[in-house]
Structure formats: C-alpha cells, structure tokens
Amino acid sequence: MNTTLFVEPKVTSVKKFYFLEYFYILLKSVKQFSNKDEIFESFRVYKDGFQLGESKYKKLGSTGEELTRERLLRYEYTFKEVIEESELYGLIKRKQDEYFITKEGDDLIRKYETNVEDFNFSIFNFIESKLFGFYYLVSSCYKANRSKQGLLIFPIYSPPKLDIQKKQITKTKDVINYINVLTKKIAQDINEHLDIQADLNSAKDNLISKLQSAELISESLEAGFNTENYNVILKRIRDFWLSYFLNEVYKIQMSISYFDIWCYRGRQLGIMNATEFYYNFDGKIIYPISILSQGVSNPDFKNIYQYPDGNCLYIHSPKFDNIIEQFTKSVYESYIDLKSRYKTYFINLADLRDLVCFKLKISYENFASFLENLYQLNLRNEVKIKISLEGDKLPSETKAMYLKREPIMVDGRICNIIAVDIKK
DNA sequence: TCAAACCTTGTCGTTCTTCA
C-alpha cells in the first residue's frame, strides 16, 4: 500500500466531543429553531435526554441537578464545538446570530431516524472528505506494528497495580521509586508485545524533570511532597507515558486527546476497536478492524471510502453465515482460555467479547449480533456447543468492573457472564 | 456492624501555550 499522503490529514480539525449523536441533536435543534439561544436550550434538553457526554462512572439519567452557572458553561462549550464542526461540513449555515439547516443536514436527520448505521456512515463521509483522519489513523496503526496487524498497546499501571500503596508514598524518593518500577514494567511490555528493546531512561529522566519543574516533586529525594498533589502526579505520569507511546513508539503525530477522539469515533463506525482486555497486560489496546487497499474481492470487507490515491477503506463486516464456524470456534477457544485463567465455570462475557473481537477483527456490534444468532441456534439445538448466559456478576468482580464496560444484550436481556460446553 | 473517610480511576471538557 502506498502510504504517502495525497493531502495533509487535518487530525486536529475535529472538535472535542466523542459521540456522533451530538450532530443529530444539534441538527434537530436547528431544524426547530433559528435563534441561537433557542437552539442552545433545545440542544441542552436533548443532551440530557440522550445522556450524552457523561462520565462512564456517572450514574446516567440523574435528574433534578441544579443548573448552576458552571454546568451551563459546560453545555455552552460543547454546543460551540458541535456548531463549529457542523458548519465545517456544511450541515448548518450561519447568518449573524441565526442558524439554518442545509439540505445535507436535513438528510442526516432523516437517516438517523430511519437507520442509524446509514447516519453514521454519512457523518463519516463528511469527516473523511474534509480531514482524511481515518486514513492517517489506520495506516499509522499498520505502520506502527505490522507483525501484529496494527495492534497498539497503551500500558496503564497505577501504584497499587505495582504493589505500591498510597501511604508508602510520602517523599520525593517514593514517587521516583514508583516511576522506576513503572518504567521497568513498561519496558517489559514493549519487549513482549511489540518486540522492541526500548531504552526508556532518557524518557524517564524527562518525566522526572517535568514533575520537578512543575514543582510537584522536589529536587531533593528526602523532601516530602504535598499529598494533595497525589492525583495530579499520577495523572501526569499516566499521560506522559500515553503520549510517549503514541508519539515516540508508534510515531503517530497527534496529541493523545485528539487520538482518543479519532479512536472513539472510529469505534462507533466499526473502523477501530479500543478495548481493555489483552493477555498479561494492564491498560488499553487499540487496533484497526479495517484495511486500506486498492482492491479487495472478499465480500466480508465492505468498501466505505475511496481516496484520491486509489486506496479504499474497507471495514471487516462479515455475514454471520460466512463466519459461523470460525465464530463458534473462537467463542469456545476463548472461553477455554479465560476459564483456565480464572478457574471458574462462568467467565466475564465482556472479556470474552474483547478476546473474540481481537482474534476475528470484528466490531462490538458484530459480536453482539453474532452471539445472539449463535445463542438462538443453540436454543434450537443446531450447533455443537451449549451456551449459558447470565446477568449475574462473578463473585470476585466488583460492580464497577461491569459498569465501566459496554453491556451486551442477548435474547432481550443484559448478560454479564457466559459458560460454554461442547455437546456430547 | 456500618457509616464516614479515604483511595482509585478515567472522562469531559477547560486552560495554557504556541504559532501564523
């Protein structure tokens, strides 16, 4: 594949929001009102109704919260971002303080209301034709780790994960010790998962001097540090290594915050996957579930964009009938694999999903629909395996471990754990 | 035993810095 870019990708032109539904709620508001204040009010109500932009940990749908000045400012911030990006794609037009929907914007509303997938791909088309960000992202992933099909790992180890308790961290030297242990662990991960012998010492020194110049830690090892800064220090250390991986290890030239936005939008479109489970590793992994190629005849790959250089972006979106044997085998093998690690009959379904999606390079949506199909075949006794699904959680796991991850619906109910047997 | 205090984690913007 020729990865010389025909145009410079504009990865920083996307605005700071993740969910594609934001376009819909803005367009819907602009269709109803033209006065900016009225549009904003409508947008705010829709944002609450669609539960958009809330922290994963935050209880969704909490009502009755007082609308403080600070909260209003947050809404205004997002509103401004969605307005600007919608103007960029020509979905709305501005005349002084009034906004009007364009034909393209109106079409999008209709698409959302009839077929969300159609809506998503139309948005994708607007984004890609202006910015070429997905081209850059997908080609960069493959370039960064060819031997593992574009897999990017982002290790995250908090002190407790490395057996260092908060109360043990009281002096500068304790922070440095955490950084040393962490750096060693990260170097091991790079070696194991990326097959690179990395010397992280200069990066580590750079991190320490950054913390010192920000006066978060002292230059004297014996000096104590203000425990109020504990969270800030941890966050700085985490972000430092995330950026290091992105820019230095993978040579992807964008900030981690834009990278997150592109990946999250890519995930909604079935172009990328971003998951948490990977063998012997703590952190995030990201990999493409699409390819850039001049031509693919395999019907499991869907062509969603043609670039001026002749390459096309194909997403891997197989039909269930074409993948049934492979999917069944992968579900069973992944189950056996996870079962041997946890030593329990039932295992975490989200872990199984992450593993199967990684092995087969399919999206979460595909996994859910394939599992539903397989489950129905299993009920009709038409497959060789027996699947049991439950909504319970594993005794060793906490509620947050499930809250954090996207739920999986099968047979009309949320399922958290799974067991698989071979039929006799 | 149980409520309060503290710990951990990561999102969603917000603010600071750089650049044209």
Place this chain on the structure above:
DNA sequence: TGAAGAACGACAAGGTTTGA
C-alpha cells in the same frame, strides 16, 4: 492577537479501609 493545538485538572462514583 486570535486561532489552533497541547497540556492539564475538577470532579464523579464505586471500591476499600478505618474506627467508633
């Protein structure tokens, strides 16, 4: 000097520990 881009942190919420 304003826009674009990168760095940064407030905050929320579930988990865990503490101690009355």
